[in-house]
Amino acid sequence: MYQHIVVTCGVSLLTGNRNVFSMNRDEIMGEIRPWLSATNIDEEKQRKIDEWIRHAGQFAHEAARDPNRVSAEYSMIYELRRQGKLAERPTVVLIVTETVGGRIVEAILTRLLEEDFQANVRIIYVDVDVNHPRRMQETLGEYMWKVADALSHGEPSTTCFAPIGGYKVMTSLGYIVGAFLHYPTAYMHEDGQVLHEIPPVPIHIDEQFVHDHFDLLRKCQKDMLMRIRFLTAKNNVFFNIRFCSSKRMVLCI
Structure with missing residues (x-):
């Protein structure tokens, strides 16, 4: 219902x-x-x-x-x-x-x-x-x-x-x-x-991947096209999602 x-x-x-x-x-x-x-x-x-x-x-x-x-x-x-x-x-x-x-x-x-x-x-x-x-x-x-x-x-x-x-x-x-x-x-x-x-x-975001490639992801931020702030209703955690020219969606912390 x-x-x-x-x-x-x-x-x-x-x-x-x-x-x-x-x-x-x-x-x-x-x-x-x-x-x-x-x-x-x-x-x-x-x-x-x-x-x-x-x-x-x-x-x-x-x-x-x-x-x-x-x-x-x-x-x-x-x-x-x-x-x-x-x-x-x-x-x-x-x-x-x-x-x-x-x-x-x-x-x-x-x-x-x-x-x-x-x-x-x-x-x-x-x-x-x-x-x-x-x-x-x-x-x-x-x-x-x-x-x-x-x-x-x-x-x-x-x-x-x-x-x-x-x-x-x-x-x-x-x-x-x-x-x-x-x-x-x-x-x-x-x-x-x-x-x-x-x-x-x-859709799963591998936190270990983010940790292992932190420097690369920081560089990717410079090529940012969009930034969306998501609020997960379950645990009230805010995520910053950035869409880069590589067309990958990455989690930035």
Whole structure:
């Protein structure tokens, strides 16, 4: 039974061919659509966002009636409940990008999850800059730290981690974080409606190797691309993980 659900969110709620909200667009969405990935949200964009969210609210009741035509994130929660794996009043953490699309999805999903599943919804915004390679390396490190922090609030046995939405790199790196912290992951595409629960691949860091090659690892730090600070929920030990150009993940103490 899952009490704590962590989900990475994309914009399938707005882009699916048969989804409730993507079908019920108006001229406002025509203006917003080119902005979905925009991060510079000025007053004009925010006004359009708020206006469309109010417009979309009139279709919210259709989600419970046709749950497989809402979004990948909504379908995941619905399927967990259908299989009897969702606890009463669960905590759902939505990890969304700090973009126009992210703000719209966050607002609509929060309303739906609170009304249809009596969920306690928590939002975590992440800044993943896909337009600038150097900045992307930095923002992905921050993203992985936020995923680790969100997972650490629940035990692996009662936590469902579903990195199903957002940029593809968010899904792949999210799985690495979950596996490192021993959390299984769940996956379901909204078209197939089949829930897959994937156990974590064991990731082990050989402390003796770190000790024997300490000088080499110190040199590797100079070639650092990303730094992520992990908190293990089990023993409250902090690890600094560095990803170097050699593409090895090493533990630095």
